[in-house]
Amino acid sequence: MSALKLKKGSTKHSAYNLRPTFSDVIETHTLAVLVDNEAGVLARVIGLFSGRGYNIESLTVAEVDHTGKRSRITIVTKGTPQVIEQIKAQLGRIVPVHEVHDLTVEGPSVERELALIKVANEGEKRVEALRLADIFRANVVDSTLQSFVFELTGTPDKIDAFAELMRPLGLVELARTGVAALSRGAN
Numbered sequence: 428m429s430a431l432k433l434k435k436g437s438t439k440h441s442a443y444n445l446r447p448t449f450s451d452v453i454e455t456h457t458l459a460v461l462v463d464n465e466a467g468v469l470a471r472v473i474g475l476f477s478g479r480g481y482n483i484e485s486l487t488v489a490e491v492d493h494t495g496k497r498s499r500i501t502i503v504t505k506g507t508p509q510v511i512e513q514i515k516a517q518l519g520r521i522v523p524v525h526e527v528h529d530l531t532v533e534g535p536s537v538e539r540e541l542a543l544i545k546v547a548n549e550g551e552k553r554v555e556a557l558r559l560a561d562i563f564r565a566n567v568v569d570s571t572l573q574s575f576v577f578e579l580t581g582t583p584d585k586i587d588a589f590a591e592l593m594r595p596l597g598l599v600e601l602a603r604t605g606v607a608a609l610s611r612g613a614n
Contacts, residue, residue: 455484456511456531457503457538457608463523464490464498472500472524475517481506485540485583485605497525503583503606528610535611541604542586547574548597556596563589574599 462468469488476483485503490496504514511529518527530536544565546556553575560567560577563585569576574597579589583606590601 450508453505453507454511454531455503455505456529457501457536457606458515458518459526459528459530459608459610460500460502460518460524461491461526462498462500462521463525464496465523468498468521468523469500471521472502472518475521476502476504476514479517481510481514485603487605487607501606501608530608530610533610536608537611538582538606538608539580540583540586540606542579542590543568543602544577544579544590544593544598545574545600546577546593546597547599549573552596556593559589559592559596565589 460472462472473483473486475481481504483502483504485501487501488498491499504511506514515527515529518524530538548556556575557567559565560575560579563579563581565577565579567575568578577589577593579586586603590598
């Protein structure tokens with residue numbers, strides 16, 4: 428009789444895979460949450476994250492339906508697939524929450540962020556900053572003899588790349604709005 432080649436976690440007496448299926452890979456997910464626009468809702472959503480030790484990478488909130496008094500909260504967070512599923516389930520149980528969508532897994536989506544970037548420099552660095560701004564399609568929204576304020580819209584990666592290029596050219600200050608996202612297509 429030959430020996431059975433059994434995988435760790437299973438036995439010759441079990442037809443089930445007893446190995447844990449948990450993943451320890453940290454993923455970034457964008458969640459869109461439709462909520463009632465009333466006092467305290469944002470605090471309850473944020474409290475869910477802080478109370479369980481989940482981190483929020485980006486957060487944007489705006490009213491999207493004036494007649495129905497509903498707001499959309501877009502949250503970018505990181506975690507294992509199990510943590511993300513837990514976050515979505517817990518968000519869905521909060522009373523003023525109507526819908527929770529994970530745009531990362533539901534299909535293609537569009538994500539954009541707005542940033543204002545102040546760069547203070549003179550001479551050749553000033554010319555180089557303007558050249559790079561043109562390449563990234565950043566608009567100059569304020570200009571003095573010592574500084575520029577650029578407005579840049581794009582993906583978070585694009586804004587990160589522009590900020591890194593501006594750092595040696597005199598980056599002074601950076602303000603970001605956070606990610607706004609919508610799923611692509613008719614639905």
